[in-house]
Amino acid sequence: MVNFNGNFSEETTILNVENRGLKYGDALFETLRVVANKILFWEDHYFRLMESMRILRMEIPMNFTMEFLEEEILKTLEANDLTNARVRCTVFRGNGGLYLPETNNVEYIITANKLASPFYLLSETTYETDLYKDFYINKGLLSTLKTNNKIINVLGSVYAKENDLDNCLLVNEDKSVVEALNGNIFLVKGNIIKTPPITDGCLKGILRKQLLEILEKTPEYELKEESISPFEIQKSDEFFITNVIQGIVPITKYRKKQFTNTVAKDLIGKLNMRIRLG
Incomplete structure (x- = not known):
C-alpha cells in the first residue's frame, strides 16, 4: 500500500506525466529505518528534510509537523502490516510549469518495505x-x-x-x-x-x-x-x-x-x- 498525500492505494501508477519529480528531479527524499514502529533518528531526518525543502524554495505546509509526518509514516506501516521497515518518504513540488514551477506547494509519497533485521549487523563477506x-x-x-x-x-x-x-x-x-x-x-x-x-x-x-x-x-x-x-x-x-x-x-x-x-x-x-x- 502506498501513501499518497494521506490516501492509501495499492496502485503504483499514481503519478502522472506532469510530476515535477519525474520531469525535472524537483523532489527530495528521506530513507528511514523503522524498528518496532519506532523511526530511528527521526528528529534528525525531519530537520534535514525541512532544511532541504527551504533550500529548494519549497512551501512547507503548516501541517508538516514532526508529529504529522511520523503519524503518516506509521499509518503506512500499519497499512502494509509491518513493524520493521525500510521507508522512503518523497516530497515533490506540485504539477505545473517548465523549469519555473507554477507553485511551490508540495505533495508526498510514503512507501514501506520489510526490513531484514531489526538490529544493525556487520557483514563478514567480501566487499x-x-x-x-x-x-x-x-x-x-x-x-x-x-x-x-x-x-x-x-x-x-x-x-x-x-x-x-x-x-x-x-x-x-x-x-x-x-x-x-x-x-x-x-x-x-x-x-x-x-x-x-x-x-x-x-x-x-x-x-x-x-x-x-x-x-x-x-x-x-x-x-x-x-x-x-x-x-x-x-x-x-x-x-x-x-x-x-x-x-x-x-x-x-x-x-x-x-x-x-x-x-x-x-x-x-x-x-x-x-x-x-x-
Missing part, C-alpha cells in the same frame, strides 16, 4: 570497491541534499556491476574521495578516523552524524573531518561505508589493498547500544 571517475560530485550545497537527482549514483552502480564490484567511490572536482554510491565513508589509520567534510560535497548523512557524535565521546579514537585522497585509502588500515539502512558496511578490498574491520565491529556495537538507550 570490493574502486573509484568511479567518469563524472564528479560538485562541492556545492546541492550535493549535500537527498534530491532525486542521483544520475551519478545510477551510472556508478552500472559501472560497479559491469566490473564485478560491490560499490564505487565518488570523487569531487578536486579528485578527493567524497562518498560511496549509497553512503558516507570513514577511513581508519591507527587510532585516527577520518571522514570527508560536508564542504567536499558529501551527503549530509544521518548515520554519519550519529557516528560523529559517538566518536567525539570515545577517547580512544581521534576524529578528523578532512579531505581524503585515493592514495590515502591504500595506506589505511580500515575503510567502511555508513547509511541508515545497513548501518556500517566494511570494505574488505580496494584495488590490491585488503582491510580489517576491528573498528567497524566496535562502532556498530556502540551504535546499537545508542539506539537501545535512545
Whole structure:
C-alpha cells in the first residue's frame, strides 16, 4: 500500500506525466529505518528534510509537523502490516510549469518495505570497491541534499556491476574521495578516523552524524573531518561505508589493498547500544 498525500492505494501508477519529480528531479527524499514502529533518528531526518525543502524554495505546509509526518509514516506501516521497515518518504513540488514551477506547494509519497533485521549487523563477506571517475560530485550545497537527482549514483552502480564490484567511490572536482554510491565513508589509520567534510560535497548523512557524535565521546579514537585522497585509502588500515539502512558496511578490498574491520565491529556495537538507550 502506498501513501499518497494521506490516501492509501495499492496502485503504483499514481503519478502522472506532469510530476515535477519525474520531469525535472524537483523532489527530495528521506530513507528511514523503522524498528518496532519506532523511526530511528527521526528528529534528525525531519530537520534535514525541512532544511532541504527551504533550500529548494519549497512551501512547507503548516501541517508538516514532526508529529504529522511520523503519524503518516506509521499509518503506512500499519497499512502494509509491518513493524520493521525500510521507508522512503518523497516530497515533490506540485504539477505545473517548465523549469519555473507554477507553485511551490508540495505533495508526498510514503512507501514501506520489510526490513531484514531489526538490529544493525556487520557483514563478514567480501566487499570490493574502486573509484568511479567518469563524472564528479560538485562541492556545492546541492550535493549535500537527498534530491532525486542521483544520475551519478545510477551510472556508478552500472559501472560497479559491469566490473564485478560491490560499490564505487565518488570523487569531487578536486579528485578527493567524497562518498560511496549509497553512503558516507570513514577511513581508519591507527587510532585516527577520518571522514570527508560536508564542504567536499558529501551527503549530509544521518548515520554519519550519529557516528560523529559517538566518536567525539570515545577517547580512544581521534576524529578528523578532512579531505581524503585515493592514495590515502591504500595506506589505511580500515575503510567502511555508513547509511541508515545497513548501518556500517566494511570494505574488505580496494584495488590490491585488503582491510580489517576491528573498528567497524566496535562502532556498530556502540551504535546499537545508542539506539537501545535512545
